[in-house]
Amino acid sequence: MSISPYKPEYFMKQALKEAEMALAKDEIPIGAVVVLKDQIIARAHNLTESLNDVTAHAEMQAITSAADFLGGKYLDECTLYVTLEPCVMCAGALAWAQLGSLVFGARDQRKRKEEIDRIGIYHPKTKIEGGLMEEECAGILKTFFETKR
Amino acid sequence: MSISPYKPEYFMKQALKEAEMALAKDEIPIGAVVVLKDQIIARAHNLTESLNDVTAHAEMQAITSAADFLGGKYLDECTLYVTLEPCVMCAGALAWAQLGSLVFGARDQRKRKEEIDRIGIYHPKTKIEGGLMEEECAGILKTFFETKR
Numbered sequence: 022m023s024i025s026p027y028k029p030e031y032f033m034k035q036a037l038k039e040a041e042m043a044l045a046k047d048e049i050p051i052g053a054v055v056v057l058k059d060q061i062i063a064r065a066h067n068l069t070e071s072l073n074d075v076t077a078h079a080e081m082q083a084i085t086s087a088a089d090f091l092g093g094k095y096l097d098e099c100t101l102y103v104t105l106e107p108c109v110m111c112a113g114a115l116a117w118a119q120l121g122s123l124v125f126g127a128r129d130q131r132k133r134k135e136e137i138d139r140i141g142i143y144h145p146k147t148k149i150e151g152g153l154m155e156e157e158c159a160g161i162l163k164t165f166f167e168t169k170r
Numbered sequence: 171m172s173i174s175p176y177k178p179e180y181f182m183k184q185a186l187k188e189a190e191m192a193l194a195k196d197e198i199p200i201g202a203v204v205v206l207k208d209q210i211i212a213r214a215h216n217l218t219e220s221l222n223d224v225t226a227h228a229e230m231q232a233i234t235s236a237a238d239f240l241g242g243k244y245l246d247e248c249t250l251y252v253t254l255e256p257c258v259m260c261a262g263a264l265a266w267a268q269l270g271s272l273v274f275g276a277r278d279q280r281k282r283k284e285e286i287d288r289i290g291i292y293h294p295k296t297k298i299e300g301g302l303m304e305e306e307c308a309g310i311l312k313t314f315f316e317t318k319r
Contacts, residue, residue, distance in 0.1 A: 069243065070243075073237050073238065073241060073242060073243050074233070074234050074237050074238070074243060075233065075237070075243050075244075075263060075266035075267045076225070076230055076233055076234055076263050076266070081225055084223070084224065084225055085223050085225055088222050088223050088224070089222065089223070092222060093222060094218065094219075094222050094223060094224050095224075108262060108266075109258060109259075109261070109262035109265070109291050110258075110259050110260075110261075110262030110263045110265075110266060111259075111262075112258070112259075112262075113257060113258035113259030113260070113261075113262055114224060114225050114259045116258070116259075117224035117225070117257075117259060118224045142258050
């Protein structure tokens with residue numbers, strides 16, 4: 022069975038490729054792509070260590086890059102694919118961007134998640150799907166943290 | 171009475187100067203400075219319109235700039251002065267930065283504030299003080315929004 026470039030799995034694979042690039046730099050392996058009408062308009066991976074910058078999460082860079090490509094701040098027609106469920110900072114940024122759709126891979130295990138979900142950080146119009154290719158997305162993180170112990 | 175450069179009001183005045191720079195660019199007037207041992211190591215103001223980037227809040231740029239100055243990601247010995255209470259995105263970023271102290275001017279009026287406070291987005295070690303020079307900090311925002319109506 023061939024993979025169509027238009028399936029969500031195709032785009033998550035591209036996000037995973039970004040995560041692999043982060044891993045190669047000894048960064049926590051998280052990757053993201055922004056898709057508009059089946060076209061990838063931005064790619065990014067976590068660079069917090071390389072840039073000495075806590076704000077350099079994959080999603081933050083992807084938002085900036087996509088907005089730059091579009092020449093506008095809002096990503097309401099875009100889908101962001103990211104290998105890990107966004108943190109509070111990134112969720113807040115995606116809300117400001119009025120993101121159209123969010124698809125994430127691995128689920129965040131932090132205990133505050135339910136409460137954060139409940140207060141609704143995301144933009145009310147953003148469609149959210151979690152757990153796509155969860156095993157692969159979580160696997161690369163697990164491998165990274167095992168080597169750090 | 172002279173203003174000592176070491177009083178919180180001095181630093182908030184510097185953050186207000188940044189807000190005025192934003193205003194001059196027709197940006198929502200919010201400014202921030204990062205202080206380490208009574209020295210301003212970063213200055214920034216909101217540039218979301220100029221940069222077409224929802225992540226270009228004053229605090230985000232101040233964090234990046236301060237970390238660049240320090241050559242390290244963490245701001246645990248720093249105080250960030252900002253003219254408006256941080257949004258969820260910025261609060262999340264300040265948590266990642268393990269900010270030492272936060273001093274903000276105007277209070278955010280959004281209805282979710284209490285809930286966000288309750289779940290504790292900020293780093294547990296960050297000391298938080300709100301309402302410093304609140305009138306001036308809120309005033310510049312009020313003026314801006316009045317001209318937009």
